[in-house]
Amino acid sequence: MAGQLLVVDDEPGLREAVQAYLEDSGFTVDVASNAREGLELARQKLPDLVITDIMMPQVDGYQFLKQLREEPQFKGLPVVFLTARGMTSDRIQGYTAGCDAYLPKPFDPDELVAIVTNLLKQAAARVATSDxxxxxxxxxxxxxxxxxxxxxxxxxxxxxxxxxxxxxxxxxxxxxxxxxxxxxxxxxxxxxxxxxxxxxxxxxxxxxxxxxxxxxxxxxxxxxxxxxxxxxxxxxx
The missing domain is CATH 1.10.10.10 (Winged helix-like DNA-binding domain superfamily/Winged helix DNA-binding domain)
Known part of the structure; x- marks a missing residue:
């Protein structure tokens, strides 16, 4: 399922690897190295879904998600946390913050594609059934x-x-x-x-x-x- 994605992660190697795998899976992918750059790109590109790390300098993933949700055009935007913080308490905090999916590192790229595809289908279904x-x-x-x-x-x-x-x-x-x-x-x-x-x-x-x-x-x-x-x-x- 095609879609425009935004990946936000301060680790260049991981960011590039995720971008390459998602593009090989048919998605269009923009990348940002921090939350500030990510927010600017989101405003420009209006992605269908955002994948973001949590542990980033200056503005972490939780703050980034909060900033997105404060803007009307991003209130329903699917957001996936892709992070090394994998404890149950971390996942609970992520879902409480409002993420749509939480995938701890290391992760299976096929699982990430499955999560992204499913969230995009859900978003498309909401559009189809909503006035x-x-x-x-x-x-x-x-x-x-x-x-x-x-x-x-x-x-x-x-x-x-x-x-x-x-x-x-x-x-x-x-x-x-x-x-x-x-x-x-x-x-x-x-x-x-x-x-x-x-x-x-x-x-x-x-x-x-x-x-x-x-x-x-x-x-x-x-x-x-x-x-x-x-x-x-x-x-x-």
């Missing part, structure tokens, strides 16, 4: 319609002459337009001929770039600041 943000399609469509109506009545939808400028990629802009049109992730994925997981990544990036935390906040922000190209086209017709 975006717990809203059903009708509820979200009504919210978006209400926002558009309210802003139009106030004259608050910004015309193309004075929109703010944000650095969206073409694909991010396409996803934003479809979110504002009321489409859910599954519908956007079909429209853009991509996976639901990729759409989730783009939506998460839009949250980060706009400073919003939900689809309704994102829609409001886009409409108030003239960021939706389909609305701009409509207003110019």
């Amino acid at each position: 975006d943000e717990g809203h059903n399609i009708a509820d979200l469509a009504r919210q978006i319609a209400d926002i558009k109506s309210m802003l139009t009545q106030r004259g608050a939808i910004v015309q193309s002459s004075s929109p703010i400028k944000l650095d969206f990629t073409p694909r991010e802009q396409s996803v934003l337009d479809l979110v504002v049109d009321g489409l859910m992730n599954k519908e956007i994925a079909r429209r853009l001929e991509t996976s639901v997981r990729n759409v989730e990544k783009y939506v998460s990036r839009l949250f980060v770039k706009t400073g919003t935390n939900s689809r309704t906040e994102l829609v409001r922000f886009a409409l108030e600041n003239g960021l939706n190209t389909s609305m701009t086209r409509e207003s110019g017709e």
Whole structure:
């Protein structure tokens, strides 16, 4: 099962070995030598799963996990602790901290692949069975319609002459337009001929770039600041 992974470990030999084995197993793998670098890479790449050591200088694995969970786009991100700390009390501490799997060193690489594959399948199943943000399609469509109506009545939808400028990629802009049109992730994925997981990544990036935390906040922000190209086209017709 393909997926984009992030491996964070301060031991170069182990880090490279894990990367090579996972890539041989069909995964795309980015690596970081410490938690600070790992957090920056996570924000850039939005991985499907993170594998991290616990005993690292400056910021340990527990703190790194806490930092990840504090950011909305990483709250449901699967995290595997891969560590030399293998006592039962260590594993309990790891699961209490919020990791999804705990694999002590030395480990069998095949077991790591099995854990990663299983966690990615579970994450994909949650996406397939969940409604975006717990809203059903009708509820979200009504919210978006209400926002558009309210802003139009106030004259608050910004015309193309004075929109703010944000650095969206073409694909991010396409996803934003479809979110504002009321489409859910599954519908956007079909429209853009991509996976639901990729759409989730783009939506998460839009949250980060706009400073919003939900689809309704994102829609409001886009409409108030003239960021939706389909609305701009409509207003110019």
